[in-house]
Amino acid sequence: MSRASDKAYSQIRELIISGDLAPGEALGEEALAEMCGVSRTPIREALRRLEADMLIRKTESQRSYVSDWSLDDVHDVFELRAMLEGYAARRAAELMDDAVLKALKMHNSGLEEAVSSDPPDIEEFLARNREFHALILRTAASPRLEILLQTLIEQPVIWRTAHHYELSELVRSHQEHDELIAAFERGDGPWAEAIMTGHIRRAFHAYSDAHREMMAAEADQNKKRA
């Protein structure tokens, strides 16, 4: 993180994920350079990486914009995640050991706490959730699978929408994690895969519902304003 290009990368990345840089927004190299306090050279390197992450896109004339996502795009991503994370869970179940299992239980406890508190601590929930899934992925011991999933998981639209999930969805997530842990304890790969696939697919519908709600609320506000 000491190199300027790394700093620029994480800085711009945060701005995109937090939504401070809105989808579709233009990203001029000069402006970013000034913002990050570095020259254009490391900015260009950061932009390349962000493009590989699919967080930005480039027009045919090489100008950079924050990626905008259609519902179809999101669906596409969830389909792939469901398959790949399911596969990861199956492999992880076969390679699971006690230390990892213990860590998973810990993350899921933290996740439950975050959900149970009033009001629910969504950020904490998301952090624990991320850790939980990352740990499973690492346990699957496939470096390429890890790389492939990275780009699918780190999607701002999805994280932002999570703040509008129903509480019941969050509780259900925690329960499914418990069931995953049970599958891991028994080393039952196919079971773990089935739970995980369902878990991700359900997450898509939770996203889809929350998204629809948000759109409706937005349209409502626009009507009032008019």
Add this chain to the structure above:
Amino acid sequence: MSRASDKAYSQIRELIISGDLAPGEALGEEALAEMCGVSRTPIREALRRLEADMLIRKTESQRSYVSDWSLDDVHDVFELRAMLEGYAARRAAELMDDAVLKALKMHNSGLEEAVSSDPPDIEEFLARNREFHALILRTAASPRLEILLQTLIEQPVIWRTAHHYELSELVRSHQEHDELIAAFERGDGPWAEAIMTGHIRRAFHAYSDAHREMMAAEADQNKKRA
């Protein structure tokens, strides 16, 4: 392809895929710059892209080397390919149209010709095979799937080894393609997926056998030399 960084990218990429740059070999930016007749700036950009393609790796101190692959790595890649290309085939079967079907048949005819000629035209076989699979992938209509598979498919170790496949393997490949086409004609997604998964998994064993042969032959030569 007009930009210097693009030229550098494809030039270096070709050298890696052809094997002129051996696995493990160091890639100095200065040296590459001179070789390509451009400055280091576009070279650095090309190296980033090649790293994303997993054709090169970088040490912790940021030096670049041509990727070297263990058999485990190759196995890992084939497992993922089998799953993802299987999925692509299923989707493609559901979205197939006559034009694509015709093109697939054409490629497979070309592939058969390449196999039937004496001696078999391996380069032609590989080219047609690539086209065949690429067309299926495109028909699956999932931009992200396409991106993910790209990095798994374009692996020099695998292409190079293909030259040592048994003739019977090539014939079998052509037959499996025919079966895939039959599944596509009937729009039978699960059938297409099953064939494709098997097709890729068989390809791994063909690779593995050819690789073992090559290793044995090499060891033999070393013994003679000593």
Add this chain to the structure above:
DNA sequence: GCGTTCCTTATTGTATACAAAATCGACCCG
């Protein structure tokens, strides 16, 4: 002889200047 330290050298990281290309707007013509 082995390991360590320090210095030299090679290599990568960053900044800046300039070249090439694209966008935008004014202006002109139909």
Add this chain to the structure above:
DNA sequence: CGGGTCGATTTTGTATACAATAAGGAACGC
């Protein structure tokens, strides 16, 4: 008005110089 062309301005691409950092090797002590 609408459309198109040209040019000014912005933006990206490349080259080069310099700074920072890591590798390699010599000299030294143990």
